[in-house]
Amino acid sequence: xxxxxxxxxxxxxxxxxxxxxxxxxxxxxxxxxxxxxxxxxxxxxxxxxxxxxxxxxxxxxxxxxxxxxxxxxxxxxxxxxxxxxxxxxxxxxxxxxxxxxxxxxxxxxxxxxxxxxxxxxxxxxxxxxxxxxxxxxxxxxxxxxxxxxx
Amino acid sequence: xxxxxxxxxxxxxxxxxxxxxxxxxxxxxxxxxxxxxxxxxxxxxxxxxxxxxxxxxxxxxxxxxxxxxxxxx
Numbered sequence: 001x002x003x004x005x006x007x008x009x010x011x012x013x014x015x016x017x018x019x020x021x022x023x024x025x026x027x028x029x030x031x032x033x034x035x036x037x038x039x040x041x042x043x044x045x046x047x048x049x050x051x052x053x054x055x056x057x058x059x060x061x062x063x064x065x066x067x068x069x070x071x072x073x074x075x076x077x078x079x080x081x082x083x084x085x086x087x088x089x090x091x092x093x094x095x096x097x098x099x100x101x102x103x104x105x106x107x108x109x110x111x112x113x114x115x116x117x118x119x120x121x122x123x124x125x126x127x128x129x130x131x132x133x134x135x136x137x138x139x140x141x142x143x144x145x146x147x148x149x150x
Numbered sequence: 151x152x153x154x155x156x157x158x159x160x161x162x163x164x165x166x167x168x169x170x171x172x173x174x175x176x177x178x179x180x181x182x183x184x185x186x187x188x189x190x191x192x193x194x195x196x197x198x199x200x201x202x203x204x205x206x207x208x209x210x211x212x213x214x215x216x217x218x219x220x221x222x223x
Contacts, residue, residue, distance in 0.1 A: 001209065097175050100182035101206045108203055131183045135202065 001056050003105040008046040011053045014063040022089040026123050029147050054106045056098050065090030067102040083110045085120040153219045160195045164188055171212040198222055
């Protein structure tokens with residue numbers, strides 16, 4: 001398995017086949033909010049240098065998983081560059097350490113970009129608190145979601 | 151015990167599977183959290199501390215043995 005940074009334009013070619021699996025496993029409100037990535041916006045953010053896409057691929061180049069962050073200066077603390085998780089996923093049949101390696105590798109690369117604060121999350125129904133704690137992350141926030149559409 | 155024997159013994163006792171140096175981590179049937187637990191037990195048994203960044207090198211049991219061996223030197 002190799003880990004590398006990719007641009008959205010190349011990443012999404014293969015990732016579009018994983019997104020439905022990811023969405024079915026984790027997304028909330030699936031009955032009212034369809035999967036519909038905004039490729040133009042992702043491309044624009046990527047071109048601005050505010051996106052880090054780390055992928056895991058096997059020897060044949062097959063995409064096994066990804067760990068994607070938005071990277072920018074913190075809007076409250078301009079001296080602090082912050083990385084916020086956008087999404088992460090590993091194909092179920094490859095969940096034997098690829099996920100933890102994606103986080104370790106991402107941390108190394110984010111540090112190299114000058115990031116001082118990294119923020120990630122997980123779903124309540126797929127709780128990774130133990131894993132993140134072992135990797136040195138601190139549990140700091142609780143997030144609440146409410147569907148307010150019609 | 152050699153490093154190889156120590157590592158294999160920990161894996162065998164923790165997972166109750168037959169393993170050799172050539173076994174891949176994927177074949178052990180562990181998820182990410184279980185892999186970290188396994189490595190913690192290997193650290194305790196061998197007396198080394200494995201830095202997180204070395205975990206990304208580990209694809210097989212032989213990789214774990216190599217990393218632990220290097221850290222013991």
